[in-house]
Amino acid sequence: MAKVQLQGVRKVYDNGQVAVQGATFEVADGELMVLVGPSGCGKSTLLRMVAGLEEISGGTLSIGDRVVNDVAPKDRDIAMVFQSYALYPHMTVAENLAFGLKLRGHDKATIAKRVNDAAQTLGLTEMLDKLPKAMSGGQRQRVALGRALVREPAVFLLDEPLSNLDAKLRHSVRTEIAQLHRKLGTTMIYVTHDQVEAMTLGQRIVVLKDGVIQQIDTPMALYDRPANLFVAGFLGSPAMNVLRGRLEQGVEGVVVQDGALRAPLGNATIDPAWIGRTLAVGVRPEHLQPAAAGDATAFEAVIDGIEPVGNEIFVNMTHGSQALVMRVAPQALPAVGGTIRVAIQPQGLHFFDADSGERLNYDV
Known part of the structure; x- marks a missing residue:
């Protein structure tokens, strides 16, 4: 586990578009922090900078006590879960879970133990021999979570992982993610545009608009004392x-x-x-x-x-x-x-x- 610190982190594209303007905050060791805001607000860009998938234009990003601005994604000790499940369709659940560990050269005993532990944690033990096409959307998303879990990373990054699920599945998988975090105590940064996900999952929430952080606080503090009209209107359904x-x-x-x-x-x-x-x-x-x-x-x-x-x-x-x-x-x-x-x-x-x-x- 590790804390994540951002100090004045910016993202400016070659055409001059500013996607993230001076983001400064800290995700505590073991905290589940949610980044929320409307489409185009910069939340996924911010997450991708933490992952190393987007170059940082300015500022400092640290994971643990190490500045990682110029560290390759594979060396940052992070695992990312995307909106699309990105599972290998020709591989079984067990093979999907094990694939990343094999690439990193882990021995068979370590791989087997981590795959079995992740499967047990996520309720996938009875599905290890199944192909993705034989599974529901919620089950596939659990496999995607498991593939990150077996890595035993310092930080989990989740980019709108429930967007492809229907309302009932979103609720059940959201509950599973919350339970998983409580069980593991791992640092997690979770991106969503859905305020219900943000309010129910986040220990703290970062609200963004047009690349600018509007407010950072606990869910109920944001609801009870919004810093501005944007936060007031964005959180709460029906709106204020x-x-x-x-x-x-x-x-x-x-x-x-x-x-x-x-x-x-x-x-x-x-x-x-x-x-x-x-x-x-x-x-x-x-x-x-x-x-x-x-x-x-x-x-x-x-x-x-x-x-x-x-x-x-x-x-x-x-x-x-x-x-x-x-x-x-x-x-x-x-x-x-x-x-x-x-x-x-x-x-x-x-x-x-x-x-x-x-x-x-x-x-x-």
């Missing part, structure tokens, strides 16, 4: 509601006002200096709720759609020209096209600068 408008002091308390939009912020206590200022006010769908009778801090919204998803309901609404989503427990609601009175729970408020999108300090 954002009300843009001028903060005013009304008879019902502090309100966000912008044309037909007038949303009271419950009994929120804010910095007096914000009154009269145009801000972006974020509120998660679960912090919008049907108002109690007589609630003077409620506002009226039109129901555009109702999405029952089993244990909860997503209510799509419009207030003024503002689209909103509310997450509620199953209950009777007005029909689509009807109106509903909605209250904001102030403990769920987030305030951002309307221009920069940066978070403003706020404590209930």
Whole structure:
């Protein structure tokens, strides 16, 4: 096992395109760190630089106590699992698992032990004689994980390994990866565009946009205190509601006002200096709720759609020209096209600068 340190790591292509801008962070020994962001944000490029598959344009990359900027991939003591399984179709599971070890000149006894240990860990023992074509996608991805596992590397790198699986398989293999990490305690860097994967797998998460790190923190810290509007909107499903408008002091308390939009912020206590200022006010769908009778801090919204998803309901609404989503427990609601009175729970408020999108300090 080993820690991974990046100090000002950059990637600039020959055409001048900057893919990664000065990435600085440390993955602790034994940590599972997730890199997440939309397509083209630089997360896979960053992982490939750690692997040695992309040249580093600037900065320093260390694995353990060794700077590896100019070290060949095969000498970095890493193993990588790709989005495609990349299994040899003519080889059995056992032969696929053993192939890399044979290339590195390990003896037969060592190879047999490592293959059997990996197969047992990943539940592949009964499949060692199968060809990849006779296996499901989830089983093939486990073989790909096993091929990395037998290497016993200091660092595992996983580049969107679940993207080719259906939803049910993604969940089961995701669980297996989490269990594998807990069992092995190996340093892992995991790349995904899927926020659910990021939130459920990562001990910490690096959020990227356009090659720039936006925030690094634990999953719930990112969810509860996003550093900016991008992080706030990217993590969470449905996404955070954002009300843009001028903060005013009304008879019902502090309100966000912008044309037909007038949303009271419950009994929120804010910095007096914000009154009269145009801000972006974020509120998660679960912090919008049907108002109690007589609630003077409620506002009226039109129901555009109702999405029952089993244990909860997503209510799509419009207030003024503002689209909103509310997450509620199953209950009777007005029909689509009807109106509903909605209250904001102030403990769920987030305030951002309307221009920069940066978070403003706020404590209930």
